[in-house]
Amino acid sequence: MKLSNLPSRLVLLSLGAIVYAQNSSSTFCSTLAERHIINLAQAGEAIAAAQQQASSIRVSASIAVTDPAGFLVAFARNDNARLLSVDVSQRKARTVSLFAGAFTTAALYNLTQPGAALFGITETNGGLVALGGGVPVFRDGFFIGAIGVSGGSSDQDVTIATAGAQAVGSLTQSRI
Numbered sequence: 327m328k329l330s331n332l333p334s335r336l337v338l339l340s341l342g343a344i345v346y347a348q349n350s351s352s353t354f355c356s357t358l359a360e361r362h363i364i365n366l367a368q369a370g371e372a373i374a375a376a377q378q379q380a381s382s383i384r385v386s387a388s389i390a391v392t393d394p395a396g397f398l399v400a401f402a403r404n405d406n407a408r409l410l411s412v413d414v415s416q417r418k419a420r421t422v423s424l425f426a427g428a429f430t431t432a433a434l435y436n437l438t439q440p441g442a443a444l445f446g447i448t449e450t451n452g453g454l455v456a457l458g459g460g461v462p463v464f465r466d467g468f469f470i471g472a473i474g475v476s477g478g479s480s481d482q483d484v485t486i487a488t489a490g491a492q493a494v495g496s497l498t499q500s501r502i
């Protein structure tokens with residue numbers, strides 16, 4: 327290679343890299359399998375299934391879906407859901423995400439009581455919620471997001487969130 331050709335070759339190389347990057351799904355991890363992040367369509371399916379469950383047990387609920395980092399992907403509030411459920415549902419989902427799906431919020435309840443191992447943790451991260459209704463969503467063995475439900479009793483919220491999670495994945499890490 328002649329030295330004089332070097333700059334143009336470098337330009338071509340970098341253009342090639344850009345084109346490759348634009349076409350390479352791995353560069354931006356744009357497919358679900360690569361990202362392991364719940365997508366909007368799945369979040370919508372989860373919310374629909376959760377809403378159906380909520381309606382069948384006559385609970386007016388807020389339902390939130392977060393990604394593995396705890397950011398909101400989708401949210402729905404039933405017309406008659408209590409206003410506090412808007413925030414609580416999102417915090418339940420975020421709580422599960424910040425634990426990377428290791429706990430449901432129901433399981434955190436005992437763990438966060440005075441004297442228990444995680445007592446005080448709910449005061450961190452802007453406020454976590456350790457009441458039933460937050461569940462993880464695993465798919466193909468990966469934690470892809472979380473669902474938080476608020477509006478009914480703790481057990482009702484768990485039932486609703488579980489229906490949502492099972493519509494798109496599993497509550498445990500085992501492959502489906």
Ligand SMILES: *[C@@H]1O[C@H](CO)[C@@H](O)[C@H](O)[C@H]1NC(C)=O
Pocket residue numbers: 345346349
């Ligand atoms: C990028 O991908 C598209 C669609 O697969 C293809 O038509 C195009 O030729 C590709 N471009 C390059 C530079 O590889």
Ligand SMILES: *[C@@H]1O[C@H](CO)[C@@H](O)[C@H](O)[C@H]1NC(C)=O
Pocket residue numbers: 432433436
């Ligand atoms: C929480 O503790 C109570 C009693 O201390 C026990 O009955 C219950 O099973 C525990 N719940 C969980 C989810 O571990």
